Amino acid sequence: MIVQLRICVPAALSGTVVDLCMGHAGSAEIAVFRGSSVVPAGDVITVQLARESVEGLMEELHGLRVPELGSVSASTPELVLSERADKASKEVPGEGSDAVIWDEVSRQTGEDSRLTWSYLAFLVIATQLAGIGIVTNSAIAIVGAMVVGPEFGPLAALALGLVERKWAMVRAAAVALAVGFPVAMLVTAAAAWISIPLGLYPRDVLDHGQAVEFIYHPGPYSLIVAALAGAAGMLSMTSHRSSALIGVFISVTTVPAAGYIGVALVLGEAGKAAGSAVQLFLNLLGIVVAAAAVLLFLKFAQRRGEAKRALSKTPAARARPGAPRPPRR
Structure with missing residues (x-):
């Protein structure tokens, strides 16, 4: 997998960046456009390199303060026909799909x-749909x-x-979760309160919902599912794969529980509402802990890979098998 970096730098720094890119493992093509940048005044450098080596180059660019003095943008071409690119991908250990670009994440x-407002709207709609699915015993509405549930973003950001x-990211994510879920549950409760006198469903409707009993019965499997969802969600994000279906997996453990709380409180089912609230809290905690554990593992694996690449650059590691060695003193 090839990634293209577009680097905008002042002219005084351009030569240093070009030398850095040329000496970086995994670089396939480098192009320099002298004086092409107007703001800031300087050069534009494009680099095509293997995705496995992008993070190392990004760290060195940060060390040169390139994002402060200019800019760095990354994109993934859909098609690259180049023997140099194929060779660069083979020279760098690892797989492109496993490589993590931390700035991107x-x-x-x-x-x-x-x-x-869009986050709140989606969460309110999702929780309301869950409430409707609960009172109608409809698995389709719950799915x-x-x-629709948008809560995967704040949970991943929190981890x-x-x-x-x-x-700052932790605070923003915590606010989105702490405000979003209560607002969504209040709207769902208000809708349930209006629906009862209109005769849309009886007060004992929760006694007949066999398909949704899993929502208010917290147990070990609830936490296991939440942990699996958090791990899968973070892996989908770091591996640059679509997270649409993963978002559905995340919502299995959150949105139905939030909808059940709103409906159960209005219907006077305090025990079921409390059980659902416990399940929601445990599921949110499990998702964040599992996602954080995945990130820590990926960081550890990346550091080990960088250490191996650094060792491979030493003269001893580059020595050809059978080549004469200098005599020991």
């Missing part, structure tokens, strides 16, 4: 973690709620912020 989760110690 941080930017994506940061954008999805903010409390916005629809899982599809990443804790691991990276980015407290």
